[in-house]
Amino acid sequence: MSIYILGISAFYHDSAACLLKDGNIIAAAEEERFSRQKGDARFPRESIVFCLAQAGITASQLEMIVYYDKPILTFARLMQSYLEYPFSSFRSFQKSLPLWIHEKLKIPQVIDAALPEFQGQLYFSRHHESHAASTFFCSPYHDAAILIADGVGEWACTSIGHGQGNNIKMLKESHFPHSIGLFYTTMTQYLGFKVNSDEYKVMGLAPYGEPRYAEKMKEHLIDIKEDGSIALNLEYFDFPHGLKMMNKKMPNVFGHPQRKSEQSLEQFHMDIAASTQAITTEVMIKLAKTARQLTGSSNLCLAGGVALNCVANGHIYRENIFDNIYIQPAAGDAGGAIGAALQGWHQILEHPRTDPADKMRGALLGPKIEAAEARDYLLSVGAKFEEIQPNALPKKIAGWIAQGHIIGFCQNGMEFGPRALGARSLLGDPRDPDTQSRMNLKVKYRESFRPFAPAVLHNHAQDFFKLDIPSPYMLMVLPLLEKHQLNRDENLSAQGINKLKVIRSPVPAVSHVDYSVRIQTVPPDSNPLFYRVIEEFHKMTGCPMVVNTSFNVRGEPVVCSHKDAYQCFLMTDIDILVLDSVVTSKPGICLTDAGAQHYASK
């Protein structure tokens, strides 16, 4: 009889559930995709329902549930922090205590209420161990150094471990409040962006600036040790006891007030972003070197929120500290659900790891888009659509992209993790200089400075980048090869946001202002239709990549169902929507000759 294990992460941010069948991930999803609340931290009911339905089982058939965190330890850390600030922590105490009493300390009761038929065992893992398991047990390595960096778990903010076979041994950890993740989040707040959500905007803004303030940060805010551990100067930070990340002293360090959210971005803000990124990169490189030294392994597994910093990941790769790097695509808290479940299989039930391979299977672990359901829905809302033979579909989509159309592309299982990898994606032509601003301003309604990423045929990645390892989860930023870099002088002399106007490469829509690119390499096996679309685009245009960005608008979670996708399609300037083999388009766009006649007749 098969053994089913459910992993759950909840109550902090990005709640999620993951189901294993005999040690293999058969379903995983984040709650925000169902509830449509970005970063939803509530108990992941809908995700659990989906996981169980995917397996065709009820909760009574679960062998065990593993929760990704030890709430009592986190609660103890919270109380100790309040004790350290007895005159200023009341507001935070008052806000957090009821939440803890009602929910966070009552995980067994919450699970009992949500899954009354569950009869198995309930286990609790440590937060960083869940992250470590999510990356090591999913990686194709038998032996690897493990580096975890995030805001904070129970106490640990950064951890180094060693994975061997079915065992993970955590070696070192640095404790709250000295956290590189919380430092990055604090600077995100100083720059007027949303905490625990907009950190990637700081990363995207950094290339417009110079790290002029890095030394000042080191002098006043952060002390970086040789081994990559850090100490924060808590005189400037409020997060251990307050409701904000920084306090009023922070602006004095830089002589500038905190930016307000809709205020325009100036060179100063770009320089702060660049400095924050430079500090983070330095810390991550030092941590990777320490991990190599402590474990002696030539493979690295990364996870934790800071592992979503693809710029730092790219630098670690370029430093040649390790031969191979694997980054868990759901490196944030959602991935903790996967790690917890895999710990259940390998560390609690002690099953060995036989023939390790990437267990994430392209991260397409969520609900599938079915053509029949999409067709019924489009009929019910009176939309005009066409069904295209699966064999003809890649060529048609590639043709539309080459014509400059923006495609909403939904097929296969939804991605697990923050990146859209060709299952809930918006696709565009990377050669068109207008694609970036059009996608940013008219489709995604987001800031014009933010770059897009390409999905590249895996066997053509080396034509554009110095990359010897796969990057299937879009978690690595590398520079374009020099031969593809155009207008260097013009780009150097341009300042700030004006850099956007310079055409920097043959693929301007995906090359950032510093000639860096966030790469997704696409192999033929994990997402075949997506691969074939890019292959056809390559045949047509000679360009082996397309723009790939998440199918959502600013502030919304990535679309999940055909219904979400159609609603997003209607609200934005997306030209064509592909729901598996069912295709619909905006008026005036001809899908086929028949389509052209249809629109002409209108």
Add this chain to the structure above:
Amino acid sequence: MLRNSFLPDTKKEKRQLEVLAVGFTLIALFLALVGHRQTGPIVFSMLAVAAFTGRIFFKKIGRDFYLCFALIATGIGYVVSKIVMILLYAVGIAFVGCLLKLLKIDLLEKNWSQCKTKPTMFKTAPETTKESFERLS
């Protein structure tokens, strides 16, 4: 802190009115027995009668009674919970925190100049055993 529902189902409303009726009766009896002045027992008896009436004639007036009690309870609960939080904070956090300060105990390694002199902020990670998954802490 309070999580009062002003729209529970009928069954829950009836149940709460029953609990209120019995509870107020017991309080009134207790106050009468310990020789409290007349005001207390009379007020609580009246409340008990009101709750009881609401329960008996639930279809006609029960929901109005329930809402009245819920509103009053919310007000009282808001004030009481604030007081409880302040007391908890004063005794559990502020007092103990001050003691720690007096004893110069630094739980978070807050001292920046001391931290700067350390060669590392790393500590040895706790060992994981099969048993450690079974405990919440």
